[in-house]
Structures are given as structure tokens and as C-alpha cells.
Amino acid sequence: MPQGLPRKIRIAFLLQVVLVSLAVIVAGWLVSLVIRVGFIRSASEAEAADYFARKSMDVGYSLPHGRNFKSWFVPDGEKAPASLPANIASLPVGHHDLRERDMQVRVAHGDGGTLFIVYDQERIDRLMYAYAVLPVALGLGAVFAVSLLSYRVSKRLVTPVNWLAREVAAWDPRQPNIGALAPHRLPPDIGSGEARQLAKALHTLGERVESFVARERNFTRDASHELRTPLTVIRVAADLLEAERELSPRGERSLRRIQRASRDMEQVIDAFLILAREADIEPQAEHFAVSDIVAEEVDKVQPLLEGKPVALHVVKDAEPELHAPSRVLSVMLGNLLSNACQYTDKGDIEVRIQKDRVSVRDTGIGMSRETLQRAFDPFYRADQDTGGMGLGLSVVRRLGERFGWPVVLESVPGSGTLATIQFVR
Numbered sequence: 148m149p150q151g152l153p154r155k156i157r158i159a160f161l162l163q164v165v166l167v168s169l170a171v172i173v174a175g176w177l178v179s180l181v182i183r184v185g186f187i188r189s190a191s192e193a194e195a196a197d198y199f200a201r202k203s204m205d206v207g208y209s210l211p212h213g214r215n216f217k218s219w220f221v222p223d224g225e226k227a228p229a230s231l232p233a234n235i236a237s238l239p240v241g242h243h244d245l246r247e248r249d250m251q252v253r254v255a256h257g258d259g260g261t262l263f264i265v266y267d268q269e270r271i272d273r274l275m276y277a278y279a280v281l282p283v284a285l286g287l288g289a290v291f292a293v294s295l296l297s298y299r300v301s302k303r304l305v306t307p308v309n310w311l312a313r314e315v316a317a318w319d320p321r322q323p324n325i326g327a328l329a330p331h332r333l334p335p336d337i338g339s340g341e342a343r344q345l346a347k348a349l350h351t352l353g354e355r356v357e358s359f360v361a362r363e364r365n366f367t368r369d370a371s372h373e374l375r376t377p378l379t380v381i382r383v384a385a386d387l388l389e390a391e392r393e394l395s396p397r398g399e400r401s402l403r404r405i406q407r408a409s410r411d412m413e414q415v416i417d418a419f420l421i422l423a424r425e426a427d428i429e430p431q432a433e434h435f436a437v438s439d440i441v442a443e444e445v446d447k448v449q450p451l452l453e454g455k456p457v458a459l460h461v462v463k464d465a466e467p468e469l470h471a472p473s474r475v476l477s478v479m480l481g482n483l484l485s486n487a488c489q490y491t492d493k494g495d496i497e498v499r500i501q502k503d504r505v506s507v508r509d510t511g512i513g514m515s516r517e518t519l520q521r522a523f524d525p526f527y528r529a530d531q532d533t534g535g536m537g538l539g540l541s542v543v544r545r546l547g548e549r550f551g552w553p554v555v556l557e558s559v560p561g562s563g564t565l566a567t568i569q570f571v572r
Contacts, residue, residue, distance in 0.1 A: 160298045167290045187271060188242050191216070191253035191264050199257035210262075215270040222260040235263060311346055325353030374416055382409045403450055410447060411485065418478045418542040422549065435473045437505055438466060441498055444480045451488035458495040459488075465502040469570065475550055476568070479543045483507045483554075483566045486540070494563070506567040514558040522556055 194211050198218075201208045210218045219231045227236035235252055240261075243252045249268040254261065314324075329350055385406045388394065394402065441461055452459060469476070487496045487509040494510030514522060523544045540556075547554045551571045558564040 160294050160301075164290060164294045167294075168287055172287075187251050187266055188253075191242060191251070191266065192255075194218075194264060195253055195255035195257075195262050198262055199255070203258060211264070216264055216266040218265070219263045220260055221263070225260075231263060235265060238263075307343070308345075311349075315349065325350050325357070370419075374412070378409055378412055378416070381405065382413070385409060403453075407450060415542065417474055418546060421472070421475060421478070422542075422545055432471050433473055434468065434470050436466065436468050437476070438463060438500055440473060440476050440480060441500060441505065444477060444484055445498060447481065448484045448488050451485065452496075455491070456493045457488070457491050460495065460497060462497060462499045465500060467500065467502055467570065471550060475546055476552075479546050479552070479554070479568055480505065480507070482540065482543045483568075487511065487564070487566075491563070504567050504569045506565060508563065508565045510563040513560040513562050513564055514556075515560050519556060519558050523554075 194216075198208070198211050210220055212218060219228060221227045221231070221236070227233075234248075238252060238254050240254050240256050243254070245252060246268075251266040251268060251271070253264040253266075255264075256262075385402060388398075388402050389406075438461075445459060445461060449459065484496075484498070484507060487507050491509040491511035496510075497508045499506045499508065523540050540554075543554055546552070547568065553569050553571060555567045555569065556564065557567075
């Protein structure tokens, strides 16, 4: 599971840590900028104003000094003292950030002279570290610690769900291993929460699905075998009646209907038996020519065209040979031919054999777009007056999907239908 919950949670927490860290760093940088520019500027201005206010009341008021700055006062008309650097003494009134000398200077003029306040930038930097960098570092550490704790807690919470997702993803759709979700086989870290309840629900659902599938497969297999016995009796009895010469025309027509119905039922039973087998257990394969199967099925449907002005012919563009269950192709082609004969009252039916496909084209009633979309649905019949149960095309499609021979239908109302079996594998 390349995009499992643990990875998503890990990415979410990493993204959270990065964003919060960036926010804290930006906040720290803004604090340091405020301290370096705004705070020093306002503090030096207030210091100078306070000095001149006190000096106006006390001429002998001493110069302001602190741990982070020094000050000089130069009376009007006098030279600056030697201790005051010349480049500072020449500065105009205002606040100056001398980055090259690592200092900030406030020059203020008042009654009697000019005040110079020089701040030591190194001390200011230590002040910023104490009031900005250190809190930022502590904040980042707290963010990392909380994020790591939250990640571990979240990981512990989603671990059961992640385990359950891996187990379900590893299932074979044809035969899911629901035993891994049995209550007695669940790992201890699943606990007793929602993940365990979900595992139990999936296990119960899997058991029911297996039971339903087995029941359907057994019913199809058993019913098909049970139907074959009376069908054989009907077919043998019909063959014996056919040998009789005293049948009336009406009796002969009824006999042909019995033979046709028994043949159709036999095809349906064969298809059900094939589909009832496990997907990985294919019927016995053999090497056969497609033209041989076509010839057999064409002979079988000839009685369906008696009395109709319909010509049935075979066109061979190639002589393909397959190694597969020949009965599967017989059932598929037989259904397509039966439909073509049933829905074509005049014109022709053409069976064309090509290198990678066999197609059945008729000039029958055709199908509308809506009918064509539902043609493969089980029990669907566009014309309710026609015989059959509507299973033919559904069985053909299922057999084609099972053995890699997809069936394609093309039809135009009033012009006919083209059904193609493609030999993909």
C-alpha cells in the first residue's frame, strides 16, 4: 500500500512541523527585527528626551549610561571630547544604524548642546538571543516534541486499520483468504475497538459470500447434471420417432420443434457446466480448426431456416486453428447462429472466418441502440413474443470473458446484426 494511512499521517505531521517551524522562525525574525530597529530606536529617543528634560531642571544632571550603551554631551560651540569617535561626532541629528561598526547611534540636540547615545550591537545581539532566539528555539523544541508524541499516538491508533487494509488488499478476488480475519487469529494490537469490529464484519461477510458462491456453483452443476438425463431420453425418443414413416406433416413439425428445443437446452446445459467450474480449472483443451466447428453448427441450425427465403453460407478468409475447449466455441457460435436464424425472415446469413475472429452477419430485424445496450443482460428479450429465455447472449458473453474471446455486437434496426467472436488469446 504505497499510500497507506501511516505514510499519509507521517507526511501530514512532517508538513505540520515544517509549517509551524517556519512560522516560529519568521516570528522570531520579526521579534529580532523589532528589537534591533523599533525597540532601540524608541528607547534611545525616550532616553534623549528624558535627559534633556531633567537637564533643564538640573544643569548638573549626569549623562545617561547603561549596560548596553554609552553617551556623550557636546555643548554648543565646543569641540567633541577625544573619547567620542570623530565619525560619530559628525553625524547629523537622528537615529543611525552603523552596521559596519556594529553599533547604533542616537544624535539628539537640545538646550545647550548635542547628546550622542551609542548602543553596542554585540550586547544588543545578546539581548535578542535572550528575548527572541532562545524562546524560538524552545518553541521549536516544544513543537517537535508535541508532533512526535502526536504522531506516535496516531500511528498506534491507525496501525490496526492499516493491518486490516493490507490483509484485504492481499486477497485473491477469486478465493479471498478470510481465515486471516477470524477472531482467534487477529493480532493482539488490534484491540477491541472499531478495527476488531470491522474485521469481524468482513470475516462474516466473506463467509456468507463463500457460502453463496458455493451454493450457486453446486446448484448449477447438480441441476445441469440432473437435467441432462431426461434431456437424453427426449432426444433418443425424438430420434426414434423421426425413423417412423407414418407421421403426419403436423407431427413432423412438432418433432422438429422437439429436436430443436432439446438441442438448445443441451447447449445451455453445456454452457452452465462450463461456467460452474472454478475459474482456474478450464475444460479439457484440444487442437481444432475453427472451420470444423463452424460447419457443425451451421448444419445444426439448418432446420431453423426451413420454409424461410434465407440463404446461409460460410466465407473462409483464413483457416485459423485454436488450442482451447472446442465445446466453448460451439456453444458461443451456436447461440449466435440460432439468434440470426430466429430473427431473419428473408435475405441471407453469412458466417465469415478470419485469422483472428469469426463473425455472424444477418439481414434480420436488427436492434435499436437501447436494445443493443441491454442485449447481454440475462433474461432480457426485446421481443417478448419470441421463444427462449433471454439467456443466449448473456451466456455467450460470460463464456467469452472466461476464455478470452470477447464478443462484439453491431446492429442497425431493419438492416441486420453483426456479431463477432474475437480470438484475443
